[in-house]
Amino acid sequence: MSTLDVRTRIENGVAIIYPGPYLNQLRGEGLEGRCGELLASGIRGIVINFEETELINSIGISILLGIIETVNESSGSLVLSNLSATNRELFEMLGLLVHVRIEETEEVAVAKLSATAEVMARR
Amino acid sequence: MKLALRKMLHNLSALTDLGAEISSTHNFEEVMRASLHTLLGTLAIPKGAIAQFSARPRMLKIMAAKGLPGAIGGHIQLGRDEVKRLALRGRPLEVAAEQNGLSHFVRRNGDILKRLRAHTFVPMVVHGELEGVIFLSEKFTKEPFSEDDTELINTISRHIGMAFYNHRLLVSLRRKAEENRKLYQDMRRMYQDTIKAFGAAIDLKDAYTKGHSDRVARYSEAIAREMGITGTDLEYIEVAGYLHDIGKIVVDRSIINNPRPLTDREFQELNRHVTTGYEILSNINHPWKEIAYMTKCHHEKVDGTGYPQGLRGDEIPLGSKIVTLADSFDAMMTDRPYRSRLPLDRALSDMQRNTGKQFASDVVAAFCRLLLKEINGTSRDRVFIPVIGLKFDREAISSTLASMIEEPGPMRDERDL
Numbered sequence: 001m002s003t004l005d006v007r008t009r010i011e012n013g014v015a016i017i018y019p020g021p022y023l024n025q026l027r028g029e030g031l032e033g034r035c036g037e038l039l040a041s042g043i044r045g046i047v048i049n050f051e052e053t054e055l056i057n058s059i060g061i062s063i064l065l066g067i068i069e070t071v072n073e074s075s076g077s078l079v080l081s082n083l084s085a086t087n088r089e090l091f092e093m094l095g096l097l098v099h100v101r102i103e104e105t106e107e108v109a110v111a112k113l114s115a116t117a118e119v120m121a122r123r
Numbered sequence: 124m125k126l127a128l129r130k131m132l133h134n135l136s137a138l139t140d141l142g143a144e145i146s147s148t149h150n151f152e153e154v155m156r157a158s159l160h161t162l163l164g165t166l167a168i169p170k171g172a173i174a175q176f177s178a179r180p181r182m183l184k185i186m187a188a189k190g191l192p193g194a195i196g197g198h199i200q201l202g203r204d205e206v207k208r209l210a211l212r213g214r215p216l217e218v219a220a221e222q223n224g225l226s227h228f229v230r231r232n233g234d235i236l237k238r239l240r241a242h243t244f245v246p247m248v249v250h251g252e253l254e255g256v257i258f259l260s261e262k263f264t265k266e267p268f269s270e271d272d273t274e275l276i277n278t279i280s281r282h283i284g285m286a287f288y289n290h291r292l293l294v295s296l297r298r299k300a301e302e303n304r305k306l307y308q309d310m311r312r313m314y315q316d317t318i319k320a321f322g323a324a325i326d327l328k329d330a331y332t333k334g335h336s337d338r339v340a341r342y343s344e345a346i347a348r349e350m351g352i353t354g355t356d357l358e359y360i361e362v363a364g365y366l367h368d369i370g371k372i373v374v375d376r377s378i379i380n381n382p383r384p385l386t387d388r389e390f391q392e393l394n395r396h397v398t399t400g401y402e403i404l405s406n407i408n409h410p411w412k413e414i415a416y417m418t419k420c421h422h423e424k425v426d427g428t429g430y431p432q433g434l435r436g437d438e439i440p441l442g443s444k445i446v447t448l449a450d451s452f453d454a455m456m457t458d459r460p461y462r463s464r465l466p467l468d469r470a471l472s473d474m475q476r477n478t479g480k481q482f483a484s485d486v487v488a489a490f491c492r493l494l495l496k497e498i499n500g501t502s503r504d505r506v507f508i509p510v511i512g513l514k515f516d517r518e519a520i521s522s523t524l525a526s527m528i529e530e531p532g533p534m535r536d537e538r539d540l
Contacts, residue, residue, distance in 0.1 A: 025157055025160065057136065057137075057140055057161075057164070058133075058136070058137040058140055058160065058161045058162075058163075058164030058165040059140065059157060059160040059161055059164055060164065061164035061165075061167065062159075062160040062161070062163040062164030062168075062189065063160065063164075065163070065164070065167060065168075065169045065190075065263055066169065066189065066190055068263075069169055069190065089129060090129075090133065093126060093129050093130060093133060094166075094167040094263075094264075095167065095262075095263075095264040095266060096167060096263065096264070098264075099263060099264060
């Protein structure tokens with residue numbers, strides 16, 4: 001199955017990814033591939049902005065869990081932002097809210113990850 | 124929305140996705156991969172694998188895995204008792220639980236289960252038969268599976284197990300279909316060889332007609348193809364070419380090889396070969412009944428002066444008209460007990476003179492087109508060249524053929540009869 005290209009941008013050394021309106025297998029694999037490329041390029045801070053994402057299906061959740069683990073194993077940081085009420089409820093129902101960093105907006109997520117990156121760099 | 128209702132909707136949505144995936148036309152490995160993702164995503168399980176059971180050799184083969192690099196293709200050997208025990212337990216079992224009755228299996232496969240991060244395994248059982256096993260890690264939250272979770276795992280694993288069962292049936296059906304196809308091809312080859320052997324046996328009665336049936340079959344097939352005939356109709360005509368003289372098997376050899384003009388009685392005897400051939404072929408439980416009739420009519424003439432029935436024009440099957448021309452052309456181009464072979468220009472002249480009398484004009488035109496293409500080298504086929512050779516005036520013959528294509532017969536056409 002072919003995967004879709006996922007829109008991405010970089011700000012202050014942090015990558016922001018937009019998974020699109022429906023996080024299913026096709027989009028999920030695109031997202032997974034993009035995260036892998038970013039980590040391989042040395043990026044350690046990733047924000048996934050779900051503002052446009054209306055629906056996340058089970059396959060999408062499964063792929064997202066894999067991304068969370070991969071980022072953690074790479075000593076990176078992943079933040080999810082702009083979750084709709086429905087998607088937040090989904091994460092809550094699956095018990096993921098306490099295991100995943102979530103911020104209200106992309107700006108806050110980027111600012112926090114940028115600050116963390118600076119602290120890490122100073123060390 | 125209440126949590127319980129949200130969960131129910133989430134689970135229903137997952138089952139809908141799973142159903143759509145299982146009934147999709149994706150390849151089976153892709154279906155299994157998506158099914159595994161659906162199961163893992165529904166319950167937020169980070170790692171898992173699906174293994175298919177194989178009875179010979181007795182083992183589980185990992186077909187899909189998530190979060191376990193290099194796991195796909197791995198095997199887990201199974202003992203006979205273990206297969207039975209797994210088949211008896213169609214429910215999720217904790218790897219660590221001693222009371223699952225599979226502690227030996229767990230101990231023996233400790234390493235691979237560890238590599239698969241297997242916390243729980245679910246035998247997939249359909250109609251009492253083990254189809255495979257799903258291995259699941261702990262949930263992402265490290266919480267134990269709830270009763271609801273276990274029920275959902277059960278439901279999804281039954282769906283996946285059924286997909287395995289259906290896939291196994293499909294593979295088995297495909298294998299049987301392939302076996303039947305090969306068997307059919309073998310039978311066809313044997314059938315075609317038998318037909319050729321019959322043709323050769325007929326030709327052996329006459330030292331002058333060696334290879335005649337084979338050539339008539341090839342000419343007939345080529346002419347029919349040129350006329351746009353395809354598929355089984357084309358095959359009928361080729362077979363009729365091989366068997367057109369089968370009735371000669373019962374004709375006295377001295378008549379067939381007689382170099383002198385035949386007496387009336389001898390002619391009658393010889394001409395009986397078409398009805399005798401028909402009787403022989405129509406008694407065979409043959410799938411292509413038309414062939415017997417085609418051979419019966421290969422001495423009919425479009426002007427109605429042929430035998431045995433004196434049929435005219437379109438009363439004669441097209442296949443017979445094709446065989447008639449192929450048969451006559453080969454007779455003209457080979458030595459016979461009563462005369463030497465004719466030069467090509469003479470044979471074409473005879474053919475042209477008899478178009479609309481003995482031969483059908485559309486068949487003559489198709490024959491001429493084919494021959495011209497071979498002579499001009501515009502066709503890679505070499506159907507007629509082996510018998511006509513290269514000793515003829517290429518320009519004159521090409522011109523004759525061109526005019527015969529334009530106007531196959533000078534006198535009259537069977538359509539006017």
